Amino acid sequence: MDITLEKASDTNASLKITLTPADYKPEVDKKLKDYGRKVQLKGFRPGHVPASLVQKMYGKSILVDEINSMLSKTVSQYIRENKLQVVGDPVPDREQADAIDWDNQTDFAFSYTLGLASEFDIDFGDLPSVTQYEIQAGDAEVNSTIAELQQRFHxxxxxxxxxxxxxxxxxxxxxxxxxxxxxxxxxxxxxxxxxxxxxxxxxxxxxxxxxxxxxxxxxxxxxxxxxxxxxxxxxxxxxxxxxxxxxxxxxxxxxPAELNQEFFDKVLGVGAVTDEEQFRTKVVEIIRGNYARESAQLLRLDIEKTLLKNTPILLPDEFLKNWLLEVNEGKFTPEQIDEQYDDFTKSVKLQLIKNKIADKADIKVEYNEVLDVTRQMVREQFGFMGGENEEMNQTIDRIARNYLMDEKNNGQNYTNTFNRVYDDKIIDYIKTQMTIVTQDVTVDDFKALVENR
Structure with a gap:
């Protein structure tokens, strides 16, 4: 087998693969023998159909299947081993493939067009700082939250x-x-x-x-x-x-509920606080907790924006637009592709950046990590506490495993959860490498920041 990569530019290349009988014949012969043992043909005892007849009946289809399988594995392996930053899918030269004479040829040549991202690197030391916002709840916010709680527990x-x-x-x-x-x-x-x-x-x-x-x-x-x-x-x-x-x-x-012990117990649990001052302190924590997820999401967006802005990457634009048209099978016009292309390239570049960071930092995701996240999702969704209750933990575990292995959606639940865990681990690592500045903001100021994003 001969494999050659020819780069026309930083973002465009072709991968040429030449196969000879030595590459495919052993596996083809093996499969022909298997067919010979299994095929049932009138006039012949099972396992005694002449090899020449098996070759005539199944030889071409076995050859085509084997070479297609070999090409798929070879292209993927070459890209992986040479760490090519391929965007989109390799596109085969269909005219060349259609011209093959499967009945008479023994050597086969194939060509794939590749779209590549240009080389880039990430130096965290050169990146500007990003801001993590700590929400500070003032008297007005605390009072309005307490009033809402009083209405809720009326x-x-x-x-x-x-x-x-x-x-x-x-x-x-x-x-x-x-x-x-x-x-x-x-x-x-x-x-x-x-x-x-x-x-x-x-x-x-x-x-x-x-x-x-x-x-x-x-x-x-x-x-x-x-x-x-x-x-x-x-x-x-x-x-x-x-x-x-x-x-x-x-x-x-x-x-509205009165500010008394009964109300404090209903909101926070029995005995959590014993007076209004302690209750107000807890309310501040509740407010900050309510905005913690939004604050974390805002930090994530700012980190991603900073990475994109400070990491120049060239993409094969013409190749990608043609590829998008083809894989979407006429669902979009060229004009619609153009309209959405900038957003698409941002997501492509961001994933390339994250993948490079993960590769350098040797970030991996194990099955148990995916399972733990799914268990927590089950607890939150169904209100299960788990803890020391072994029977409840077993129930949570069973639901989580069934969700991840759901055959109805071909394992998509596992893939989606894996990708989320993988992305979270990359972001957590980036936070340890970038300079993050903490800034206190009021609830109103934070709401304005979120709206502007």
Whole structure:
């Protein structure tokens, strides 16, 4: 076998492969013998079909399959062993392949066009610093968070008069039913929050025992809200229109939870804090924790931007555009490829940079690392705690393994999780090599930074 790489430029090359009988004949002969033992042909006992007949019937297809398999392995191995930074897929010379005379040729020549990324290196010492933002929660943010928690852990009370956010309970009656149908009536509840604004004035201020006459479809124009208010199915609620009466039996409203031990225990767990000062300190931690993931994501984006901006890489643009058109099988026009090409090349360059960093730092991902991440995902998704409960840990482990090995999507779950773990490990390594400056910011300033990104 003869393999030659011919570089036309830094980003374009061709790979030429020449095969002789010594390369493919031993494996082809072996497969022909296997066929001879297994093939069943009328007039011959199994395993006794003449080799010449087996050759005539299956020789060409076995030869073609073997050479295609050999080419695929050879191209991949050559690229890997020579650490070629190939972008896109190698494109075979189809005219050359179509011209092959499989019946008479013994030597075969093949050619592949390669798109290459230009040589580049990453010197972390030359890269500018990136900023990691530490969110500082001020009194306003703490107070609004506590107010939201008080609403979330609200209590109920009974009101004397109907207010804006109340729920009113009573009897709903239809005034004029259609001829031949029974008048609708039901004991039900009206959440004022679901009522149309223009209809609320008829109810606000009413007391127990008061009767309101109103048009149901005007109070609840949304059929889903009307179904909730009447207690019937959505399709049935669509037919409930016209004049109705509602007699108020009870009025309930949400009261914000009081800042007391019961409230602290509900929010943080029993005994976590014992006074308001400790609670406010914990709330600050909650706020910072809520923004920690966004802060980490922002840092990741800034690291990637810095790497891209400071690592010049040339790509084979014409080759890549043609390749994108071909692999997408007419899903995109050349104009659409041009529109999206910049974003595509950024992702290609970024992956090349990360792969080079991973190669230099010898970053690898083991199966157990992928499994551990999946176990944690299962715990978060299903609310499993694990810990010392062996039976629960076994359940988590079983679900995680089944997810990774799901045959319905050809192992895509494993591939996606592997890639995520691999990317995270690369980013974690980069953080140890780049200069990262910590900066305190308020919640509002951080929100503005996120919006601008």
């Amino acid at each position: 209590s109920h009370s009974h009101g004397e008069e109907v207010g804006e956010g109340d729920t009113i309970y009573g009897e709903l009656k239809q005034v004029n039913a259609s001829e031949g149908t029974e008048s609708f009536s039901a004991k039900t509840a009206f959440p004022m929050a679901q009522m149309a604004e223009e209809a609320k004035g008829q109810f606000i201020g009413k007391k127990k025992g008061d009767v309101v006459t109103f048009a149901l479809e005007q109070a609840f124009p949304d059929e889903k809200a009307r179904a909730n208010a009447t207690g019937v199915k959505k399709e049935e609620a669509a037919n409930l229109t016209g004049e109705f009466t509602f007699e108020v039996d009870d009025i309930t409203r949400h009261e």
